[in-house]
Amino acid sequence: MYFFLHVCQKYLERIKKTYTFAKIINSLITKKKHTNMKCIKMLSIAVALLGTTVVCSSQTLQDVIDARNKGSELMAAKDLDGAITELEKCVDLAKKVGGDEAEEYSIVAEGALPNLYLQKATNLNAAKDYSATVKALEAAVAAAEKYNNPKVKADAEKTIPQIYLAMGVADFQAQKFNEAIVNLDQVIAFDPNNARAYFIRGASYMSLKDDAKMEESFKLAIEKGTASGDAANVQSAKAQLVRFHNNAGTSAQKTQKWDDAIAAFKKTVEVDNENSDAFYALSICYNNKKSWDDAISSGEKALGLRSTGDAKGLDGVYYQLGTAYAGKNNTVRACEYFKMVANEPFLPGAKYQIETALKCK
Numbered sequence: 001m002y003f004f005l006h007v008c009q010k011y012l013e014r015i016k017k018t019y020t021f022a023k024i025i026n027s028l029i030t031k032k033k034h035t036n037m038k039c040i041k042m043l044s045i046a047v048a049l050l051g052t053t054v055v056c057s058s059q060t061l062q063d064v065i066d067a068r069n070k071g072s073e074l075m076a077a078k079d080l081d082g083a084i085t086e087l088e089k090c091v092d093l094a095k096k097v098g099g100d101e102a103e104e105y106s107i108v109a110e111g112a113l114p115n116l117y118l119q120k121a122t123n124l125n126a127a128k129d130y131s132a133t134v135k136a137l138e139a140a141v142a143a144a145e146k147y148n149n150p151k152v153k154a155d156a157e158k159t160i161p162q163i164y165l166a167m168g169v170a171d172f173q174a175q176k177f178n179e180a181i182v183n184l185d186q187v188i189a190f191d192p193n194n195a196r197a198y199f200i201r202g203a204s205y206m207s208l209k210d211d212a213k214m215e216e217s218f219k220l221a222i223e224k225g226t227a228s229g230d231a232a233n234v235q236s237a238k239a240q241l242v243r244f245h246n247n248a249g250t251s252a253q254k255t256q257k258w259d260d261a262i263a264a265f266k267k268t269v270e271v272d273n274e275n276s277d278a279f280y281a282l283s284i285c286y287n288n289k290k291s292w293d294d295a296i297s298s299g300e301k302a303l304g305l306r307s308t309g310d311a312k313g314l315d316g317v318y319y320q321l322g323t324a325y326a327g328k329n330n331t332v333r334a335c336e337y338f339k340m341v342a343n344e345p346f347l348p349g350a351k352y353q354i355e356t357a358l359k360c361k
Contacts, residue, residue: 242271
């Protein structure tokens with residue numbers, strides 16, 4: 001009797017960390033109900049059940065090993081989906097089996113899985129399957145978090161906005177402007193300082209004739225690009241805004257909507273404060289409003305920015321400055337500027353001012 005109980009106790013010491021039936025035996029031994037036939041019967045049943053459990057556990061451990069080995073074979077065959085499935089299976093089975101040996105196999109699988117997910121995303125990106133690439137990268141991030149691989153997590157998170165940017169550019173080039181904006185918004189959500197994303201989004205809004213959002217996006221491209229040193233996208237965004245505002249100003253100027261024209265050209269010089277054409281246009285608008293001081297200020301800025309070798313380009317500025325000073329009754333300064341005009345189409349008007357209107361000496 002005592003021998004039977006001793007064997008049971010030794011058996012328990014080997015497996016009590018893993019199996020719940022061990023608790024039953026331990027309880028019976030502790031209570032020392034050794035002479036009770038009912039106790040003996042219960043112990044016999046428990047041991048029989050434990051024996052069955054051990055057999056099942058041994059088979060399940062082999063399943064863990066088989067899953068790990070199959071995953072390794074599929075990795076070597078470059079079957080990433082198959083390898084991922086088998087190694088995830090290995091991890092799941094190892095949790096159910098428990099024990100040090102199963103855990104060792106699980107650790108090997110867990111170490112490989114994040115990199116497999118990332119490699120899958122890399123392959124999809126090479127095939128330009130961008131939608132599938134994003135999903136694979138998101139899976140890589142999840143696996144990296146689950147299995148504690150900060151490098152894979154960082155690499156995947158860095159790549160996701162790059163893929164969304166590629167999708168946005170492709171949609172823009174295909175004139176799918178709304179789809180492009182959706183993808184570019186995703187870029188910005190991951191990387192709020194991406195000047196390229198703001199620029200392409202601005203161009204998309206321009207194509208959709210959403211002027212307010214276009215302007216906002218181009219301004220953000222300039223701001224973010226200036227901060228990050230992305231000179232190419234800063235220049236591209238500035239060029240688009242300057243062209244847009246100059247066109248608006250020119251249209252208003254043709255219909256003599258001077259206030260609208262001034263507002264547009266002011267926006268131009270806010271973007272590019274070295275734009276001589278915009279300052280020159282402002283001097284014309286201010287002269288037509290008889291805002292002489294503003295005309296002089298704008299004309300002088302235009303004059304300072306234009307090349308002295310561009311005689312025809314300077315003639316228009318000289319004429320506007322002469323007009324502004326004449327409006328202020330400063331004949332001396334007006335005559336000085338009108339006399340500088342040397343070419344058509346401003347020369348006849350300048351001569352009239354010199355010889356007839358102002359009678360310059």
